[in-house]
Amino acid sequence: MKTNLYNYILELADNCLIAGQRLGELCGHGPSLETDIACTNISLDLFGQTRSYFQYAADIKGGDASEDSIAFLRYERQYKNVLLVEQPNRDFAYTIARQYLFDVFHLLLLEKLQFSQDMILSAIAKKSIKEASYHVRFTGDWIKRLGDGTEESHAKMQEAIDGLWTYTNELFEVTEEAKILAEEGIAVNVSTLKDLYYEKVSALLTEATLTVPENKYFQKGGKSGIHTEHMGYLLADMQYMQRAYPNMKW
Amino acid sequence: MIATNQHIEEELIPILEKVSDPEIPVLSIMDMGVVRSAIIVNGIVEVSITPTYSGCPAMDVIGDDIAKALKEHGYESKVKLILVPAWTTDWITERGRKALREYGIAPPLTPDADKDALLGDKRIVKCTNCGSTNTKLVSQFGSTACKALFKCEDCLEPFDYFKCLK
Numbered sequence: 127m128k129t130n131l132y133n134y135i136l137e138l139a140d141n142c143l144i145a146g147q148r149l150g151e152l153c154g155h156g157p158s159l160e161t162d163i164a165c166t167n168i169s170l171d172l173f174g175q176t177r178s179y180f181q182y183a184a185d186i187k188g189g190d191a192s193e194d195s196i197a198f199l200r201y202e203r204q205y206k207n208v209l210l211v212e213q214p215n216r217d218f219a220y221t222i223a224r225q226y227l228f229d230v231f232h233l234l235l236l237e238k239l240q241f242s243q244d245m246i247l248s249a250i251a252k253k254s255i256k257e258a259s260y261h262v263r264f265t266g267d268w269i270k271r272l273g274d275g276t277e278e279s280h281a282k283m284q285e286a287i288d289g290l291w292t293y294t295n296e297l298f299e300v301t302e303e304a305k306i307l308a309e310e311g312i313a314v315n316v317s318t319l320k321d322l323y324y325e326k327v328s329a330l331l332t333e334a335t336l337t338v339p340e341n342k343y344f345q346k347g348g349k350s351g352i353h354t355e356h357m358g359y360l361l362a363d364m365q366y367m368q369r370a371y372p373n374m375k376w
Numbered sequence: 377m378i379a380t381n382q383h384i385e386e387e388l389i390p391i392l393e394k395v396s397d398p399e400i401p402v403l404s405i406m407d408m409g410v411v412r413s414a415i416i417v418n419g420i421v422e423v424s425i426t427p428t429y430s431g432c433p434a435m436d437v438i439g440d441d442i443a444k445a446l447k448e449h450g451y452e453s454k455v456k457l458i459l460v461p462a463w464t465t466d467w468i469t470e471r472g473r474k475a476l477r478e479y480g481i482a483p484p485l486t487p488d489a490d491k492d493a494l495l496g497d498k499r500i501v502k503c504t505n506c507g508s509t510n511t512k513l514v515s516q517f518g519s520t521a522c523k524a525l526f527k528c529e530d531c532l533e534p535f536d537y538f539k540c541l542k
Contacts, residue, residue: 161515163518164515164517167517168517252459252460256462259404260516301536375386
């Protein structure tokens with residue numbers, strides 16, 4: 127089995143899966159009908175992308191592996207998503223800030239991944255770019271609207287950005303398998319996206335009259351399976367159906 | 377506009393034209409441009425379809441509907457989902473755009489049409505009820521992944537706009 131490639135696909139897919147799961151929690155609970163539908167639409171796009179990745183991963187793994195078993199039957203330590211995407215929906219500002227901080231990275235990543243030497247990853251990226259550019263437009267607009275809105279909305283958005291900033295640096299951490307695959311032209315070396323990312327995010331935050339945080343300390347661990355305490359609850363919610371009724375089908 | 381690499385055997389066209397998108401029943405999958413190829417190999421029809429959006433829940437239903445329609449005409453089939461080349465709204469045919477408009481969904485225009493409407497720069501999305509271009513974007517995400525929600529400022533009717541994907 128191509129272990130490096132399998133692990134790299136999970137690294138890409140788990141971010142989409144967990145970000146999508148968090149947004150999906152807003153289904154029926156969004157602050158307004160339009161934002162509720164928007165968040166769940168983005169969630170749906172991310173799940174669609176996840177399915178494409180997991181179908182590919184299941185082919186590589188062979189045997190009984192399927193997109194469902196990869197999504198629902200792994201343990202917490204086996205998920206490779208970054209800590210950022212698993213952070214909870216404390217309020218709408220947190221939801222938007224978390225998604226925006228991911229979306230900017232996601233689009234930069236896909237723009238590179240579309241040139242991957244791996245034809246399937248390239249195809250998934252080409253498809254996903256069109257969706258991701260809509261996502262970042264939506265979340266970016268809301269950052270501006272809330273940041274440059276009322277005193278209260280500004281304070282809440284600033285708090286969300288300050289609270290989540292510590293998780294941004296992990297996005298650019300290069301795992302062992304990604305490093306090897308990047309040399310073969312298959313993976314994207316995410317460390318190369320870092321400067322442009324902070325440049326883009328800082329410009330938008332400034333436009334939204336928000337202060338760009340100046341953290342010196344950043345959290346990491348998600349890519350190697352060491353997650354924050356929120357992850358266990360998220361997985362319990364996401365997996366309970368498959369755990370309670372093994373192999374059940376929708 | 378007909379996309380490149382599209383190859384569909386003549387005799388299969390009338391059958392596939394009868395299959396519609398379950399979320400937009402007036403639009404056949406042929407006019408939608410999601411059928412990329414349909415060829416007969418050793419008596420079995422191999423159909424390739426491509427999703428409009430990655431998470432489009434209609435794709436599974438479309439696949440089943442294609443197999444069912446072909447079966448009714450005596451064909452066994454295999455339906456395959458392909459991602460390349462990625463679907464764009466240019467693949468919706470002229471007939472498809474007309475069907476959308478009549479159904480109350482404004483057909484796609486330019487990639488920035490909805491953003492322009494939001495910022496008030498240019499208003500080009502026509503109300504499907506009264507034809508006015510005095511329309512406003514309510515939400516970039518509408519009832520399905522492929523649509524945005526608009527409102528007409530003249531007749532006050534809300535309507536869907538099929539987002540432009542290039």
